[in-house]
Structures are given as structure tokens and as C-alpha cells.
Amino acid sequence: MSDERRLAVLRAIVQDYVRTSEPVGSKSLVERHHFGVSAATVRNDMAILEEEGLIHAPHTSAGRVPTDAGYRLFVDRLSAVKPMSGAERAAISRFLQGAVDLDDVVDRTVRLLASLTHQVAVVQYPSLTRSSVRHIELVPMARDRLMVILIANTGRIEQRIVEARGRLDDEAGTALVARIRSEVLAEAAGRSFPEASARLQSLPERFEPADRDLVRLVLRTLDDALAEEREERVVLAGTSNLARFGSDFPLTIAPVLEALEEHVVLLKLFGRLRPGQGTGVAVTIGHEHEHEGLAGASVVSAAYGTGSELVAGLGVLGPTRMDYPTAMATVRAVAHYVSELLES
Amino acid sequence: MSDERRLAVLRAIVQDYVRTSEPVGSKSLVERHHFGVSAATVRNDMAILEEEGLIHAPHTSAGRVPTDAGYRLFVDRLSAVKPMSGAERAAISRFLQGAVDLDDVVDRTVRLLASLTHQVAVVQYPSLTRSSVRHIELVPMARDRLMVILIANTGRIEQRIVEARGRLDDEAGTALVARIRSEVLAEAAGRSFPEASARLQSLPERFEPADRDLVRLVLRTLDDALAEEREERVVLAGTSNLARFGSDFPLTIAPVLEALEEHVVLLKLFGRLRPGQGTGVAVTIGHEHEHEGLAGASVVSAAYGTGSELVAGLGVLGPTRMDYPTAMATVRAVAHYVSELLES
DNA sequence: CTTGGCACTCGCATCGTGAGAGTGCCAGCG
DNA sequence: CGCTGGCACTCTCACGATGCGAGTGCCAAG
Secondary structure: OOHHHHHHHHHHHHHHHHHHOOOEOHHHHHHHOOOOOOHHHHHHHHHHHHHOOOEEOOOOOOOEEEOHHHHHHHHHHHOOOOOOOHHHHHHHHHHHHOOOOHHHHHHHHHHHHHHHHOOEEEEEOOOOOOOEEEEEEEEEEEOOEEEEEEEEOOOOEEEEEEEOOOOOOOHHHHHHHHHHHHHHHHHHOOOEHHHHHHHHHHHHHHOOHHHHHHHHHHHHHHHHHHHHHHHOOEEEEOOHHHHHOHHHOOOOOHHHHHHHHOHHHHHHHHHOOOOOOOOOEEEEEHHHOOOHHHOOEEEEEEEEOOOOOOOEEEEEEEEOOOOHHHHHHHHHHHHHHHHHHHHO | OOHHHHHHHHHHHHHHHHHHOOOEOHHHHHHHOOOOOOHHHHHHHHHHHHHOOOEEOOOOOOOEEEOHHHHHHHHHHHOOOOOOOHHHHHHHHHHHHOOOOHHHHHHHHHHHHHHHHOOEEEEEOOOOOOOEEEEEEEEEEEOOEEEEEEEEOOOOEEEEEEEOOOOOOOHHHHHHHHHHHHHHHHHHOOOEHHHHHHHHHHHHHHOOHHHHHHHHHHHHHHHHHHHHHHHOOEEEEOOHHHHHOHHHOOOOOHHHHHHHHOHHHHHHHHHOOOOOOOOOEEEEEHHHOOOHHHOOEEEEEEEEOOOOOOOEEEEEEEEOOOOHHHHHHHHHHHHHHHHHHHHO
């Protein structure tokens, strides 16, 4: 009834399978690890693990492979997040420091994750709803066009063009634009986007009826940008790692690539992230994914962002047969350093 | 000595091979196409085509497959660009019309290309050097920080943050920023980026020596943004189509995915595009690519942009065994409609 | 509960075979 | 001089049989 040893066996199976990518049998298991027992005993344990649905034999005469449930147990209870060396941490930090703007930060982050983990890396652009307004600018473009630029505290920029009814390039138009700009800024600057949007609801009333249309148009763009959150941008890197695994993936890689192209699928993954839950790193394994194409894949993800607010997600995707401890450590460290960088 | 018939045979080989993806032999060739001659004659022609390096037999007893040179000849002289139906053209135009901003235009374009051709689609963001300055905005952010925003006539936005020596939030600082803004705008607005950069060289001299540092910093960001052109952004879609082809690709798809990740490689492809050269569509085939990973791939590309200036490239990438006439027609049509859209 | 032993089961790699597709060449014909 | 039909030859691929080895499950003994 040695529960403890059975779990140790499971851990060993996961580790060996991750290393070799071949089903692991009782014999090689006792050779590599020093349980105090013989192969036959381990076989008995393996039979029980199989009954519990934690491992599975591809065929009668092959070794065992962890099931999704087995990986789950491993991740939750059997693995310690591998600490990273100081050199690694320093390298991460240094590489990210070189970034010049937000695009560059995201770009460097995603490449870094991909090259450190040798998996597919995914980074979500900082979300607008969860960040705050740093600045709003109105730029007249033609006699009846106005460009509205939103700048978030994360450095993210969103722009829209609105068409006005009346002229904007005469004196009255210029003055109107200037007034809208200053009043909008007074209400919105420094506040979160949803909050700013709420406070601006009553703004049109402060203007002359004839001018309210334009004010509403400007506000509308702000709400539009917010509503388009569902089209949140996501950046990928390391997709060639999928192919590198070759037939490592249970099925072909086509469905995985398809899933990666549907950014909505990825955003859902990040949507559930909650700060500080345990290690702050979330793992979804195989069939736990809603999307069928990801049935053979696992995702290790974490939230990152400015200060105490977590504004977006990042992570890596690989086969369920993945080095979870290392991936989790890397994702956590990268999320940490990106967050640190964004503070400044 | 019937040169003409030999070329017709080559054309038929390319067409059949594209359809079936299997080496084509003399027998099936005369069955499907009505040459006026027998299989034996075609065999003689094929022997000559092979001597000329246009086709190649995988093994002795297999059919023939076009070589890169064979495809090249086919593309240059044997294929007419397939006209698109009015319905198709209308669908393309309608789909693109729905875009709300530049990001959306690029996004829609790349998805459209991928779904129409069932290949990997690549779209380059409009280039700064070849577009012109619509607006430049300076936004004070903290007591000594200034955000510089460049807006191109294509709608593209670039932003940088500069750190000033002196204070910007007092009266003198605000006035200085306002003056820099208006003088820069006066010189740069409406001009091409390189031209604007040149004209602004002498701007610092017009300011007090103490203020020149800040002016130079602002100008520097403009040059920096220009210099970073090498990091030009590129967007992909349809990578799962690579896998869909399965083993269609001569080698595995890993090197292709790697090449796609190195955006520099893709930008080089677009760098050579010249407007109005023939159909305006360029094709690179197999080993013509500099990058080895693309040895089994072909790229069909075209330039697009505002008005008479061509500011960026787009295209599709697939196996050398690709339906060139259709791909060329689609790329040309999409480039046309995107350009039209960007005008407005 | 553990252990060593033993019979059993399969998957996989290897090998050999046969069929089929395609070619190259040749001699004859217009 | 080019085209045609015929024929022998080559080579790949698919199919099936075989043997090996890894690994298991079970059992009886410690």
C-alpha cells in the first residue's frame, strides 16, 4: 500500500518519457532510478497506476506512457519548479532591457521564450481594459477627418479615424477639437479604460448641441477600441519547433498550427489566468483544452503586466510530453522580468 | 525539331504534376492531353527536356517531375495569368472594405490571401522610407520624458520615448515642446520620410543653444525609426497549410517554418519588387531563393501601396509544385484592391 | 508485501517476392 | 527526317511471412 512509492514511480515514468520519448518499461526504470525494490514490484505498481488511469500502455508489449491525468498529477504534486541559475536570470533580464518600444518588448519576449524552451512561444499584447489611459491625442487630418490616438500606460497605442460632419480646418473647428481634447484628457488621463469610458458618458452634454455629434464620435472610438478587445493581438514564435519534434506529436502538427492561427483559442487560455495562484504559472494539458486540435499539446502560461495589475498573458506550447519543470521556471522568470521592465 | 510541341509537353507535365502531385509518365500524358502524336514520340521529347534540365526523373521507372528551371520556363512563357471572375473580385473588395484601421487592413489581407490560395500568406507592413509624413506629435509624459509619435500617410504609427535633460512640465518646457512641434511639422508634413529627415538637419540651429539637445533628440528618433527599417514588420497566415500539404514538400517543413520566422529573409524577397514589371507579379522558385530552407518552396509576390508609390510587398509561399496561374492572379488582385483601399 | 522466474503476447524490423509503371531503344513507315 | 508500335529491361512499392526482443502478467515462495 505504499502510496508514496507509486507516486515516485509515476514521477520517474514522466521524467524518463520526457527524456527519451519512448514508452518506459519496468526494467529500464529500476536501472535508472534507485527505488529500493525490484522490477517485479515496480510492475505491480505500474499495474495499479494504469488502473487509476494515470499511465497507459500503447500496446501489450510496450512500456507505459503517462496519460493526461498522469501529467496533471505530476505537475500538481510531483514536480518542483526548477530554480534558474543566476546566469540565466541575468541573461533574460539583459536581453529584455535592450528593447526600445512596446512592439520590441513583445517581440523580444516571444523570441526569448521560444529559444529558451525550444517550444512555441505565445505572447499577448497588453490588454486595454486592464490598463489605464496615459494620453489621448486628436489630430486633424483633412478638412473633415480626425485621427484619435489612444495611448495606454503600457505603451500600447491604438488609433482610429473618424469623419466629422462639419469642417475642422477653420477657426471654429480647430477650437472645438482643442476643447474636446482637453476635456477628454481631464476626465480620462490616468484612469483605467473602462473607468474613463464610464466617466465620459456625460461629456457630450457639456457641449453645444451642434457639436455633440463630434464628441460622441470621439468617445465612440474609445469604446470601439475597448470592444475590439476580443480581437486582442497575439504574437507567436518558434513554430518551427513543432516540426522539429517531428512525429513527436501524437497526430500531425496541422491541427496545432490551425489552433495557433485562431488567436481566439489562445486568448481563452490567457483569459483564465489569475495572479499569484501558487507559483503564478498555469498549465493546461492535452484534452483539458477546449480546442480539439490541442488535444496532444500542453500550454504553460503566466500573466504579466504593470505593477499589481496583470494585463496580459504569455506562455509556451508544446507536446504533452514536455519538460514541465523547466518550462514553468522559464515562463515564470520571463513573466517576472517583462513585468519589471514594463513598470519603467 | 518541333520546339513548340516540346514546350507544350512541358506545360502539360507541369499542369498534371500540380494536379496529381505524382510523377507523370508518357502514357498518362497522351491520354489526358490531345497532342497529335503517340506516347513514344512524347517520350523522345521528354528525353530532350530532361537533357535540357527542365524535367527530372526521381528514379528510372518513375515518371518525370519538373525541375526549378522547368517551373521557371512555365511561369515565364507557358502560363497565362488566369483571369478572376467578377464574383471573386467583388468578394475580395468587399472583405477588405470592412477594415477599420491599418492593422486590420494588413490582418484581413493576409488572411484573405491564405484562404484564397490555400498557401502561406505573407504581408509586409507599409514601409516608412517609401511613405510620407502625415503628422508628428510630441506628448509630454513625465517631467522629463517626451513621447514622439510619427504617423505615415499609410496610417502606420511609430512611437518612441526620449528623455530630456531639463524639465518639460514648467511653462518654459511646455512652450519649447510646442515650438519644436510646430517647426518640425512645418518642415516635415507631407514630405517623404527621407526627405523630411534631410530638411530637418538644420533645425537645431534655429533654437537657443540650451534647447538644441532636445531638438536633436527628437530628430534622432525620426532617424532611428527610419534606420530600424531592417526590422520591418511582417505578418503571416496560413502556416497550417504547410502541414496540410503533408509530405508534399520535398523535405520536411521545419526549415520552411524556420525561414518564415526569420523575417529578414522574407523582406529580402520583397526588397526586389519593382512596379509594373510585366504583370506586376514576381515569382521566385526553389533554389533561386538565397535561403536554403526555401529550396523546396516558391514565392509569388507583388508590391502594393498608395498611389503611384509602392510601399510594401505581399505574397504567398508554397511548394514549388504550386498552381502558379491561380496564385499569380490572386496575388495580383489582392495587391490591387489593397492599394485601392489605402488610397482613401 | 516483495521477489525471482517463466510463459506469453505483440509490435517492429527485416527480408523476399511479385506486380506494375515507365523507360530506352530499335526497326519500320510515311 | 521524324513518327510509331513493340519489346525487353529496370526499379520502386506494396504485400506478406518470419523472427527477435522488450515487456508484461501471474504465481509460488520468502
